[in-house]
Amino acid sequence: MSDTAAPQTDTTASAQTSQELDASPERQPSPATDAPQPRATVNRSTTPASSAFAEYIGSGWADRDEKIPAPRPAVVSAAAHRAAISQRHPGERLIVPAGRLKQRSNDTDYPFRAHSAFTQLTGWGSDSEPGSVLVLEPTAAGHDAALYFRERAGRDSDEFYANPEIGEFWIGPRPSLAQVAGDLALSTRHIAELQEVLDAVDESTLIVREADEVLTAQLDALRLVQLDDHDADASAEDADAVLARDLSELRLTKNEWEVGELRAAIAATARGFDDIVRELPRIGDHERGERIIEGVFNARARLDGNAVGYDTIAASGPHACILHWTRNNGPVDPGDLVLIDAGVEVDSLFTADITRTLPVSGTFSEPQRLVYEAVREAADAAFAVVRPGIRFREVHTTAMEVIARRVAEWGMLPVSAEEALQADQQQHRRYMVHGTSHHLGLDVHDCAQARREFYIDGVVEAGMTFTIEPGLYFQPDDLTVPEEFRGIGVRIEDDILVTEDGAENLSIAIPRTADDVEAWLARERV
Structure with missing residues (x-):
C-alpha cells in the first residue's frame, strides 16, 4: 500500500494484545524493539504479587474509549515531507526513530521529546510515544510508511499496574494502534514487529543515527553480520549522514x-x-x-x-x-x-x-x-x-x-x-x-x-x-x-x-x- 493510501492498522498486531505478544514463549525479547524493563525497584516494592490480586485488579473496568480521532492538522505537512524525502532516497529503506526516555537520575527520566526528524515526518509532537520508530519501506512507486510503537497493554496485564515507566496506572492513558493510525493518517504496527524490519537490513537501509543510540547500535551490528563487510560500517555512517542532511535541508523553508x-x-x-x-x-x-x-x-x-x-x-x-x-x-x-x-x-x-x-x-x-x-x-x-x-x-x-x-x-x-x-x-x-x-x-x-x-x-x-x-x-x-x-x-x-x-x-x-x-x-x- 502506498503512503498516500488510506491509513490502516496492521491486523496481526491489532489482533493480539501486547500482553500476548510479550508472554509468548516462542518470541524472544529484542533489546532494541521491546521497551526496557523498569529500573530496579525490587528492594522497595510493595506491589502485590498474588494471583488473587492480579485477577481482581484486572477485572471490573468500564470499556475503554476507543473513539478514532480525525487526522490532526499536522498530517498534511508531514505527508509532504515524507514524499520529499522519498524522492531523494529512492529504493532505500529509511528508519527514523523518535528516541527513548533519557535517565535523569536513578529511576527518574527527563520529560520525553521526540527527535525533530521524527516529528517532521509523522506530525506526532508533544504526545508522541517514547521508543516509536517510523519506517519508510521502498516500493516501485516510492515508499510505504509504517509507524511502530508500543501499544498500551490490556488491563489483564501486569504492565497496567506494575510498570512505572509505561503502565497506565502510573503515567495515564496511552493510545491504541487504531487511534494513532487515525490521528496521524499512518499505518501503525506494534513495536515488536520492528524486528522483521531489522532482519531485512541490507545496504539500502539508512537510519537517523542520533535519534536512538540503542537502535542504531543494533542496526550497525546487523550490517556487519548480514553484509559480511567490515568496511560497510563507515560507508553506512556516511549514507546515514546524507539522510540526516536531507531531512535538515527539507526544513529550510516552511509551509x-x-x-x-x-x-x-x-x-x-x-x-x-x-x-x-x-x-x-x-x-x-x-x-x-x-x-x-x-x-x-x-x-x-x-x-x-x-x-x-x-x-x-x-x-x-x-x-x-x-x-x-x-x-x-x-x-x-x-x-x-x-x-x-x-x-x-x-x-x-x-x-x-x-x-x-x-x-x-x-x-x-x-x-x-x-x-x-x-x-x-x-x-x-x-x-x-x-x-x-x-x-x-x-x-x-x-x-x-x-x-x-x-x-x-x-x-x-x-x-x-x-x-x-x-x-x-x-x-x-x-x-x-x-x-x-x-x-x-x-x-x-x-x-x-x-x-x-x-x-x-x-x-x-x-x-x-x-x-x-x-x-x-x-x-x-x-x-x-x-x-x-x-x-x-x-x-x-x-x-x-x-x-x-x-x-x-x-x-x-x-x-x-x-x-x-x-x-x-x-x-x-x-
Whole structure:
C-alpha cells in the first residue's frame, strides 16, 4: 500500500494484545524493539504479587474509549515531507526513530521529546510515544510508511499496574494502534514487529543515527553480520549522514501550517514576556531574581505550549555579557539591565526564540540607552536587507557593519571600522563573537545538518524562518571598554519570515525600541 493510501492498522498486531505478544514463549525479547524493563525497584516494592490480586485488579473496568480521532492538522505537512524525502532516497529503506526516555537520575527520566526528524515526518509532537520508530519501506512507486510503537497493554496485564515507566496506572492513558493510525493518517504496527524490519537490513537501509543510540547500535551490528563487510560500517555512517542532511535541508523553508505554528509559539512567548515585566518589581526583592524570571516564563510555556524550546537565559547585570548564561542564580538589581532570551515550544514542537533586554528600574541610563540603540540599529539594518535572492550571510555582514562603526566611534578599536571589517582583522567581533542569524523551526537552531552551501552560503528563499539577533557585550573587566560601558550586555532578537517580496518580523509586537520598552515597563507596572 502506498503512503498516500488510506491509513490502516496492521491486523496481526491489532489482533493480539501486547500482553500476548510479550508472554509468548516462542518470541524472544529484542533489546532494541521491546521497551526496557523498569529500573530496579525490587528492594522497595510493595506491589502485590498474588494471583488473587492480579485477577481482581484486572477485572471490573468500564470499556475503554476507543473513539478514532480525525487526522490532526499536522498530517498534511508531514505527508509532504515524507514524499520529499522519498524522492531523494529512492529504493532505500529509511528508519527514523523518535528516541527513548533519557535517565535523569536513578529511576527518574527527563520529560520525553521526540527527535525533530521524527516529528517532521509523522506530525506526532508533544504526545508522541517514547521508543516509536517510523519506517519508510521502498516500493516501485516510492515508499510505504509504517509507524511502530508500543501499544498500551490490556488491563489483564501486569504492565497496567506494575510498570512505572509505561503502565497506565502510573503515567495515564496511552493510545491504541487504531487511534494513532487515525490521528496521524499512518499505518501503525506494534513495536515488536520492528524486528522483521531489522532482519531485512541490507545496504539500502539508512537510519537517523542520533535519534536512538540503542537502535542504531543494533542496526550497525546487523550490517556487519548480514553484509559480511567490515568496511560497510563507515560507508553506512556516511549514507546515514546524507539522510540526516536531507531531512535538515527539507526544513529550510516552511509551509503555511508550519509558519502558523511558529506564529503561535511567538504569540505565547510574547505573553511570557508580559508576565515577566509585570513581575519585575517583586523580582528585585529576591537574591535569585533571575530564577523568578525563569520560573515565570516557564509557567507560561507550560500553560500555552509544551515546554520551553531551550533553557531560558535570564541574565542580569554583568551576567548579560555571558552569551549562554543559564544558571540564572543571580539577583536582578535596580539600575541594571536584564537580558532575557526565551521561547515557548508549542505542542507541535515548533519553538520561538526571542531576546529582549530590559532596564530593571524602568528606564535606561544614558550609556545603557546608547548601547541598546546601537544594537537595535544593527538589527534594523539586517532586517532591511532580507528578501529572496540574497545570500544568508549578508544578514550577518550588514549587522556587523553597524556594530563595527559604533564601537569605533566609542574609541574601543585599535583600527578604523573599515579596517576592522576586513576578513583578516575583525577586532570589533571582540564585543559580539556570535553570529547574527540561525534558522528556526522544530529546533531552536533548526536545519543544523544542512550543507554550508545551503545554509550560511545559501540563497534566501520565501518561506525561510530565522532569527536576527545582534548584540554588544562589554565584560566588566574589559580594559578596552570605557568604564561607563563595562558590565553592559544587550541583545535584541526577533523571529523573521521571508516573504515573496521581502520579510516579516513575526515578533514585532514585543516592544523593541528603547522608548517602547520603557513605555511597556511603565504600562505593566500600573
